[in-house]
Amino acid sequence: MENEAVQQPASVVTSPTTPSPIMSRRAREINPFRAMVFGEKADTMIAHGIDVIKLSLGEPDFGAPPAVRDAMREQYDGRALPYTAAMGLPELRQAIADFYRDRHDLDIDPKRICVTAGGSAALLLATALTVDPGDDVIVADPSYPCNRELVRSFEGNVIDVPTSAATRFHLNADLCREYWTDRTKAVMITSPSNPTGTTIDFNVLKDVTAFAAEHGAWRIVDETYLDLADREPDGTEVKSVLACDPGAIVCNSFSKFFGMTGWRLGWAILPDDATVLEAVDDLATNYYLCAHTPTQHAALACFTPESLAECEARRQELLARRRIVIDGLKRIGLPVEVEPNGAFYAYFNISRTGLDAWTFCERALEEAHVALTPGRDFGAATANTHVRLSYAASREALSEGLERLGKFVATLES
Numbered sequence: 001m002e003n004e005a006v007q008q009p010a011s012v013v014t015s016p017t018t019p020s021p022i023m024s025r026r027a028r029e030i031n032p033f034r035a036m037v038f039g040e041k042a043d044t045m046i047a048h049g050i051d052v053i054k055l056s057l058g059e060p061d062f063g064a065p066p067a068v069r070d071a072m073r074e075q076y077d078g079r080a081l082p083y084t085a086a087m088g089l090p091e092l093r094q095a096i097a098d099f100y101r102d103r104h105d106l107d108i109d110p111k112r113i114c115v116t117a118g119g120s121a122a123l124l125l126a127t128a129l130t131v132d133p134g135d136d137v138i139v140a141d142p143s144y145p146c147n148r149e150l151v152r153s154f155e156g157n158v159i160d161v162p163t164s165a166a167t168r169f170h171l172n173a174d175l176c177r178e179y180w181t182d183r184t185k186a187v188m189i190t191s192p193s194n195p196t197g198t199t200i201d202f203n204v205l206k207d208v209t210a211f212a213a214e215h216g217a218w219r220i221v222d223e224t225y226l227d228l229a230d231r232e233p234d235g236t237e238v239k240s241v242l243a244c245d246p247g248a249i250v251c252n253s254f255s256k257f258f259g260m261t262g263w264r265l266g267w268a269i270l271p272d273d274a275t276v277l278e279a280v281d282d283l284a285t286n287y288y289l290c291a292h293t294p295t296q297h298a299a300l301a302c303f304t305p306e307s308l309a310e311c312e313a314r315r316q317e318l319l320a321r322r323r324i325v326i327d328g329l330k331r332i333g334l335p336v337e338v339e340p341n342g343a344f345y346a347y348f349n350i351s352r353t354g355l356d357a358w359t360f361c362e363r364a365l366e367e368a369h370v371a372l373t374p375g376r377d378f379g380a381a382t383a384n385t386h387v388r389l390s391y392a393a394s395r396e397a398l399s400e401g402l403e404r405l406g407k408f409v410a411t412l413e414s
């Protein structure tokens with residue numbers, strides 16, 4: 001009898017008999033990542049044996065450096081894995097500070113670094129720290145969609161500023177001035193950007209952050225893709241915002257440059273202000289106590305010369321893939337308007353095909369078996385006109401995908 005009771009499917013015992021109470025407004029109103037349907041549909045097609053080229057993913061295909069994987073294995077030898085401090089493992093905070101000193105020539109006190117569960121949690125903390133109900137937060141349109149949802153979750157107003165190729169799809173001081181209100185509390189910048197892969201020009205960044213600081217607003221800069229970036233168009237090194245605005249809040253991640261998406265680790269760099277640091281410590285403690293302990297220990301191995309060399313080689317590989325994509329899109333007749341110099345995205349205008357971006361992606365998947373991401377999730381400005389291609393895929397997959405896209409576009413023209 002006892003065994004029979006244990007074998008009852010859980011759903012029989014737990015299925016609710018009454019409707020759930022009313023969810024919070026934020027839960028009812030949060031937008032999904034609509035474009036995920038393309039990735040899911042591609043997976044279903046692949047499961048049915050169709051050879052789909054997936055160029056829709058926002059994650060590198062490399063995985064963590066080998067030394068980090070080895071270090072992670074060691075963490076699971078039966079040792080106790082206690083919480084770390086909410087702001088993170090001191091050795092890791094120091095290692096991140098050293099990384100900024102060596103790679104970006106920036107001297108950052110480790111006490112300003114908060115280790116988080118991915119760049120996502122860094123953005124969550126930054127938003128929680130800065131946004132009150134009714135505050136305006138300026139973002140570029142197009143830009144990373146989760147930031148809008150975070151601002152709305154804290155009852156802030158997202159002020160979407162339409163941008164174009166003329167500003168590398170970024171804000172500038174004139175645009176900020178135009179959209180500024182007496183409620184503007186923060187400016188959020190992602191550089192290099194998702195979906196465009198373009199960096200904000202450093203002098204423009206300097207002007208935007210100076211303007212926001214003069215007007216008493218926070219500057220939240222997501223540098224998740226910074227270390228994957230190529231040089232600026234003028235040949236200079238891509239710099240962190242901290243090189244021009246030490247009071248900005250930086251969000252960053254182990255996901256992209258270190259290839260550790262599923263490991264869930266990132267960091268925030270906060271202004272050198274004891275009140276702010278204490279508040280972030282309290283927010284992190286209350287929200288999640290600390291980032292995953294084993295991952296924090298394993299991540300120390302990211303900063304060995306071998307791991308850094310491995311990540312640098314991968315960055316170079318991504319730059320080679322970028323060339324394949326930029327040249328391929330040009331051949332097809334869909335050139336990118338601004339060449340990406342970071343991340344692994346090319347954002348191109350498909351309006352001359354006569355299709356809207358969503359239909360273009362639907363038909364590219366169904367007819368050419370190539371998965372792409374339409375612009376819709378990234379904001380209204382380019383929702384119908386632009387498509388994101390991720391080149392975090394092998395060179396072979398990229399060449400084949402572009403070949404198929406070329407044929408598909410040719411059928412549209414004929």
Ligand SMILES: Cc1ncc(COP(=O)(O)O)c(C=O)c1O
Pocket residue numbers: 058117118119120121144190193194222224252253254255261265266
């Ligand atoms: C611009 C940007 N910021 C933040 C993130 C969050 O990444 P994670 O939480 O894995 O660090 C992503 C993920 O794709 C992103 O594209």
